[in-house]
Amino acid sequence: MQEFEPKIVAFVCNWCTYAGADLTGTSRIKYSANVKIIRFPCTGRIDFMILMKAFENGADGIIVSGCHPNDCHYSTGNFHARRRWIVFRNLLNFTGIDTERIQFSWVSAAEGFKWADVVNNTVKKIKEIGPYENYKKIAVSTLFNEEGASNE
């Protein structure tokens, strides 16, 4: 049987983690190809609804990553994001959504190695937990199939 290859979506900020992921590449460090990186202006821009949409469209795991505290390009974006994630994680836990599947991290533009580690560890963890059947099960059709991707 073929090994389960999880779909991981990474939401990263432009200024630190995206540059960090770039460094991983230019340093020729190999890391898991399961991750699809989506660049945002700042972690403060990563709305919780965007994470919901990722699960909705078949993600098995999510990585959210940005600048270390005090390193935000916009000074306070990651501080606001941190508060939001604290509350959101609470809510996800309460509704029984698997918070294990969302990995939050701070990866700076100089931490190419750390980015490879974060991705590899997350992929390893999600491989152990398996596909996110619970979420995929709850509706036959996804939002995208139903209302059309042309909306975007």
Add this chain to the structure above:
Amino acid sequence: MSELIKKVKALLNDKTINVFVGYEKGSADRIRACFARNEAQANKVFFDASCTQNLAGYLLKHEVKHFGKLGILANVAALRSIMQLASEFQIKDGEVYVLFANPDGTFVEFNDFHSIEAYLQTTDTGIKAEEQERIASLEAMSNNERWLFWNKEFEKCIKCYACRAACPMCYCHRCTTDVNQPQWIPVASHERGNLDYHLMRAMHLAGRCVNCGECATACPMDIPLNLLTYQLISPIKETFGATAGMKADATYALSTYKPDDKENFII
């Protein structure tokens, strides 16, 4: 009661207010909100222990606001709603005439936000014991049990948005629910979209919910959706030291930060 009616009439006559939001008996003697604008309508104003609706939900509704200056018969939840709305710059001090229905049966005028704040400090504004128990029993479940519980509840949702209409804090002119480019929340009511909707509602009310319970009361399908927002009240208080609806000049917990906010899940 006659005291209340007399008071409302006096307020309407001397033009202190143009409309009084209170309770009246509707068909089959069911309690409903009334909007008294003249003596005849003021005669219908009614109050007893069964009048529990949080009338603050009407304060920002265009249909009520356009009558002019508002007076409201407030319970504790309504007072807290008013404080929260004030902290969000939706109501100015003195803009709304507040008549508080004291649990001891008297009616107290609150002339400014300061006196409301002072009163709220002295009264119990917490979540009811039975609701606390329900939250605790849910928290004691395993993740999967909770998932199944909420799935079963959200399955019932018919997306009537009564919870949104009843909530005093849901006053956005254009709710995320109505946005269709991109379509964040599917229009049809299926489980996945319902989950989206309820999580979104809870997140948008996190740190703002004044635990009046109007959402669950309004729900025609009896979904205990007040628990979602109630559950977030204590973590927000513990982590950020913020409680909604206690002060007119409070800052919304999620629009501010401390450099040393504590969490244990970001690597």
